[in-house]
Amino acid sequence: MRTVYLGTSAFAAAVLGELAQSPHRPSLVVTRPDRPKGRGRKVQPPPVAVAAGELGLQLYQPETVNADDARTRINEADPEAVLVCAFGALIKEPLLSDHMMLNVHPSLLPRWRGAAPVERAIMAGDDRTGVSIMVLTAGLDSGPVCRRMEEPIRPDDDYGSLSTRLQTLGGQLLVQELSERSECQEQDDAQATYAEKIAPEDRRLDPAKPTAVLARQVRALTPHIGAYVELPGGERLGVSEALPTETRVPSGQLDLDGPRPVLGCADGGLELIAVQPAGKRLMGGEDYLHGRRR
DSSP states (O other): OOEEEEEOSHHHHHHHHHHHTSTTOOSEEEOOOOEEETTTTEEEOOHHHHHHHHHTOOEEOOSOTTSHHHHHHHHHTOOSEEEEESOOSOOOTTHHHHSOEEEEESSOTTTTEESOHHHHHHHTTOSEEEEEEEEOOSSSSOSOEEEEEEEEOOTTOOHHHHHHHHHHHHHHHHHHHHHSOOOOBOOOGGGOOEEOOOOGGGTBOOTTSOHHHHHHHHHHTTTTTOEEEEOTTSOEEEEEEEEEESOOOOTTOEEOSSSSOEEEETTEEEEEEEEEETTSOOEEHHHHHHHHHO
């Protein structure tokens, strides 16, 4: 099948890799423009642009995919299907109706429509998630679902481990759907939940919350966004691994006297197993305390 692929993120780049090895290899890849990133604000290409170059695929990076010139470029490729995964911008009319559009979404729709479905599934304590292949419509991830498959969320899964499995699954499901089209079913809007974009306040570990909730928060934001504990004086201590512990610490206090830091929470202590002080490397909690005691 002749295809055009729209995507931006690392997740979308992995799905593109699966697609490029199939009979439905895209003739054109569309992604967002290069942007400044990181502390140095160095201009960098999005992950899909890098992947397209490595795969030898034709790349197009318009300022907006809804502009007339972008629409013309996509139409010139004469795709039988336009495939979308984590593109990061709304696709509007008339482009939306020009072609059959299929979207790869990492959740079991209608649960977790929106920008951060993997993170929100972990934060909520879900025991399973998955990937849905859906028809892209003007609504927020509300189009008919054509194919989906479940994936368990393991007790030790963080965003990195879970998204790696989901992106492989997403690529495989997309290829299956293109090879053998299935009947698409409308979603039950009454069952919908929404995965809001991760906001700055979602990163802070609030000691007023239970330890199990905070441990899930850490896993959901590792390794790509990062949770943190606020130290006295306003300094932030990044946390990439944490577990509830029986060590009792007054709520809101950070105990630095044990083998690892422990944050006092609403129902006990949260042991900080892997941390990253500002401007320094990731390290074990015991190494962090050792450095403070020197």
